[in-house]
Amino acid sequence: MILLRRRMHALVSAYTELGRFSGAVLVARGERVLFSKGYGLASHEHRVPNTPATAFRIGSQTKTFTAIAILQLQERGSLRVHDPIERHLPGYPRGDRITLHHLLTNTSGIPDYVTTESFTRVMGAPHTRRQLIDEFKDRPPLFEPGERMSYSNSGWVLLGEVIERLSGLTYGQYLRRHLFTPLAMHHTGLDDGRQLVKDQARGYISADGRITPTPYLDNSNQDAAGALHSTVEDLHRGNRGRHRLLHPDSLAQLVKAHVEADGTAYGYGCAVSPGRFESAGGTIGFVSISTRYESDDLFVSVLSNIENAAFTDIERGLAAIARSEPYELPSRRVFVTIDPAVFDRHVGRYTMRYAGRTSTMDITREGDRLMAEVHGLAKTELRPMSESRYFARMKGEVELDFHPSGTATLNWAGRDVTAERVDPKTHI
Numbered sequence: 001m002i003l004l005r006r007r008m009h010a011l012v013s014a015y016t017e018l019g020r021f022s023g024a025v026l027v028a029r030g031e032r033v034l035f036s037k038g039y040g041l042a043s044h045e046h047r048v049p050n051t052p053a054t055a056f057r058i059g060s061q062t063k064t065f066t067a068i069a070i071l072q073l074q075e076r077g078s079l080r081v082h083d084p085i086e087r088h089l090p091g092y093p094r095g096d097r098i099t100l101h102h103l104l105t106n107t108s109g110i111p112d113y114v115t116t117e118s119f120t121r122v123m124g125a126p127h128t129r130r131q132l133i134d135e136f137k138d139r140p141p142l143f144e145p146g147e148r149m150s151y152s153n154s155g156w157v158l159l160g161e162v163i164e165r166l167s168g169l170t171y172g173q174y175l176r177r178h179l180f181t182p183l184a185m186h187h188t189g190l191d192d193g194r195q196l197v198k199d200q201a202r203g204y205i206s207a208d209g210r211i212t213p214t215p216y217l218d219n220s221n222q223d224a225a226g227a228l229h230s231t232v233e234d235l236h237r238g239n240r241g242r243h244r245l246l247h248p249d250s251l252a253q254l255v256k257a258h259v260e261a262d263g264t265a266y267g268y269g270c271a272v273s274p275g276r277f278e279s280a281g282g283t284i285g286f287v288s289i290s291t292r293y294e295s296d297d298l299f300v301s302v303l304s305n306i307e308n309a310a311f312t313d314i315e316r317g318l319a320a321i322a323r324s325e326p327y328e329l330p331s332r333r334v335f336v337t338i339d340p341a342v343f344d345r346h347v348g349r350y351t352m353r354y355a356g357r358t359s360t361m362d363i364t365r366e367g368d369r370l371m372a373e374v375h376g377l378a379k380t381e382l383r384p385m386s387e388s389r390y391f392a393r394m395k396g397e398v399e400l401d402f403h404p405s406g407t408a409t410l411n412w413a414g415r416d417v418t419a420e421r422v423d424p425k426t427h428i
Contacts (some may be wrong), residue, residue, distance in 0.1 A: 001034070012025055014166045015143075019206045021306065022050060023039060027318050036232065043202050044330075054203065058281045059280075059288060063279075067269035071254060081253070097145050107147070111141075131349050139328055146417060184237055188229065204306050228406075255277050279291075313397075340369075347363050352420075360374070372392055377395060388401055
């Protein structure tokens, strides 16, 4: 056990020393915690260290809890997941064709409000749920409901509204009463932005060894799609206690592979594969992942307050150590200086499909720097490792290769993504 902990600490420390991680990790087998430790600072301004009890925003891990709440309401007879949403949200456009199941599986065709060009400009201002819904409800659908998958935070905002209308409680009150309190998840909840959360980390971005605070994101803009905060210890309690929240058939429905996109299968608010259940999230200033390996009852949680941390690499490395599988320590990347005129070959607008998401990426040249802006994320520099290969930090680490054909391939936080240039220089 001591050797196991030393290896895990050496792995996470190596990423921390390279500026590629700050946060907390936990590895457990069943109830037994094998390793739990904080790294880096929760607040650089006040020099407060991260610990396993530090609360981090968990982004889209929120969706798993939203899905559990919907399944609880189904068990109580308040709804059925195959109900058309007009039954619970009268007057919503095309509500007779869109079901709750479509929202839970991102197959509704409703455009995602987070990936619009305007989101980062308005995210610092508070919005009501009604304002969020009004922003996307009349947009043209991407496709017919159930036709395919396209990741949409908008659908999860609608699910939050359904939970409130059927329960008579606010979304935060419902989760507190029916999920978090029963499982003693006392450090998990909904930050409304008007009160301080004890031991909560501040969000940062890492660049060239410098840690910089990220722009303010008012939590009302994330709602039931991504507004929760939690700790690695609480998420372990949640993992162990799911069977106390849902009946076995509902649990099976939660982790069933309902839909597949770009080689990844999805349940309700989670990614699933044989013997593996993963809930991951990314938001301004934070990234996170919690994974359960069924065959050996292993649970790994990685929460970071650096939004471009190598969180998936750390999770996989910790799991490999726990399972006596091969793993590698991280190495320092080597960057090169090239003629900025080379950047002009890569400038343009690209479309990307990955993990059920459809996104737009603008590549621009700003003097002697090549920049990338994925809609919904902050603009970041692409640092050259060669004339065609670049590195960036945006919601995890990205290595990007440009090809003469006008396409680009990315390894984004461990996922392979293809981007196609659709507009060489317009809009740039």
